[in-house]
Amino acid sequence: MSDADQQPIVIVGASLAGATAAGELRNDGWTGGIVLIGSETRLPYERPPLSKGVLLGKDETDVAQLHDQQWYDDNKIDLLLGKTVTSIDAAGHTVTLDDGSQVSYGKLLIATGSRVRRLDVPGSDLAGIHYLRTAEESQALDDAYVAKPRVVVVGAGWIGLESASAARERGSEVTVVEPQSTALASVLGEEVGGLFAEFHRQHGVQFRFDTGVEGFEGTDKVTGVRLSGGEVIPADLVVVGVGVQPNTELAAEAGIEVATRENGSGIVTGSDLKTSVADVYAAGDVVRWDHPLFGRSVRVEHWQNAKDSGAAAAKAMLGQEVAHDAIPYFFTDQFDLGMEYAGEIPRGTLYQVVLRGDPKSGAYFAFWLDDDRHVLAGMHVNNWDTIDAIQDLIRSGKQVDPARLADPSVELSDV
Template identity: 50%
Template sequence: MSTTDRFVIVGAGLAGARAAQTLREEGFAGGIVVLGDEPERPYERPPLSKGLLTGGAEPDSVFVHDAGWYAAHDVDLRTATRAVAVDRAARTVRLADGEQLRYGKLLLATGATPRDLAVPGGHLAGVLRLRTLADSRRIGAALVDGARVVIVGAGWIGLEVAAAARHRGVTVDVVETAALPLRRVLGDEIARVFADLHRDHGVTFHFGAEVHEIRGTDRVSSVRLADGTELPADAVVVAVGVRPNTELATAAGLAVENGIHVDASLRTADPDVHAAGDVANAYHPVLRRRLRVEHWANALHGGPAAARAMLGQPVSYDDLPYFYTDQYELGMEYVGHAPPGATDRVVVRGDLAKREFIAFWTAGGRVLAGMNVNVWDVVPEIRRLVTAAHPVDLDRLADPDVPLADLLPAEPPAERRAG
């Protein structure tokens, strides 16, 4: 086998593992090398802030494939292995130990890294971040009954960790610079639902607040806010977002801006190099804009899409952004994309107080995104409303007595025949 028949995947997360799986399913008989800098085989990340922290998920349930899958499918999985450079002219990936891997096609699925909190004391033991399986284990070890945890950042990860901590009897303070959790994403009305949910479960919020210093000798003992408030802490979880791991792409001369620029087939300007998952800033053919999506579904579906494109198949990756969360008794799914400032009306269908509703972010009568909270089996309808080419009647959209199906555009004939 020529080394030009080898496909190299840098990144052994969900996107990389699913890409390798799809290559084999599509009949690719060449070599596949998957490089991951963590010691574990590929795993899924949602349980790290959900079931693993609450104790509801079995430890082995996070892995994408069983341990023997890679050898059985002739996939050369190399864990604890770091790629340090890509030479596009030579079509090689250089590893930290000096080995040069020649590739025919290359997939960059390098993911993202949690952002640091640049304050004094940020280096102390007990200051934790959540990205890897090892991170989740460290946080889980800190969530013991009676412990005191300060979470910096009230985004999705911060709130999920807060819910898991309260489930395990931990005292939780959440520090957030904004006036509400998730305000930038959801807006005030829906953000209050999440604030009230966590308050009802004993979380203390500190909104409009900034961390001035993390205190302790060798280990964290408290967090001091800019206004002088001091919060006792046995552990601090920093959840202030992530940055895409674009270093390899930048050094290789690929276009990078908030991720690696790829087209709708997840291909860079170099036809032999693709990118998928958190690191890809892809053109979305339905939304007609670039998006970098950090959620599980993007890795789940983006890896296979990139694999098919690497095989020369026609690919237009048009899956709508989708994510979900589980916090206490609240379950939620979100479909679509409503960037800050794009919405002129949020339509609520259901009961906010009971936390059983669907919220729709709209602009000019068109649905940009929808979020179902404790209302199930509606994601297909929400997807069709988002992709509809015409406005809907927003008053009827808000009326729970009007079936969502009555608001949908007519299915095209081919779609009707397929059903």
């Protein structure tokens, strides 16, 4: 692609995906303009440290920053921070900002990410109720943890469990409320999710499963969480972690195809991350793309996908052949547990769980197999330098013998 007569490449979303794409454009030789637009006033940052080191009081939020201002200056990336894109004119190849100004583009990348789902129950606007998505929210929660408050966490997903472990490590009483039957049930299933719940119990976390939240008690500040059935749990601080939803509205209003929530949500693209509209691409939490390895569309809300899809979208915008086939990956740190997970289990899939090693030892594996004994996903707990072997099993598509997979004496490469 010749740069001389090209309009700038505009990236909507100064996120990890957006900033990664900008860097990849320069690495791959694009010398034209790059405009990176973000609603937050902070330089682009990544989110994992916000629910890990920052909540533990070990790190400042600045540790999450991707690059300093000099990097953007050196790479001639025009940062428009504190600006929100309000509309996309796909035919005119322009975006309009909240101050009324317009920016023209030759190619456009939508990397608008996700936002937290909020509870709409009585008392939800009380002080002391926290969500965790942005650097500011992480800092506010870190500050609040210093007082060792009584903490109630709503939601036993990844954010909920990481928030709970950080609060417990810092000396708080912690209760987690979850409407499903165990922790991480929708992600890992009841068997493996139950292992995480038991691990947290061993560290003093209490759980209320099969329980919803009817409202929050308090006058100016939260003092309790009212559960379904009427019981009130005293709380000085509440963390709500009930999932996120992709920011697809901008794309939908521009006539770009967006999946419905029933179909998994997200901006629909091919494996090349091109949307249904010419010269418009998507990356990060917001994209639902055709995965060439899995043979189905997927949307992934994790850090690694933001990096991988941002880089892939940059290459696609430069005219390179792209088939984004990265295997979804994420990690978590809770108390003395470190876990890495790879793979993707389609919703509604029947699977067999194979455990390798004894969970009571604190180091084990779990694998999810479909009816044909293909590995859909796998994870390790405190078994480092094994995630590549797990991904190799998934990518190979071969049938495995569950007994050999469960046997620690058999190398994963020989299963």
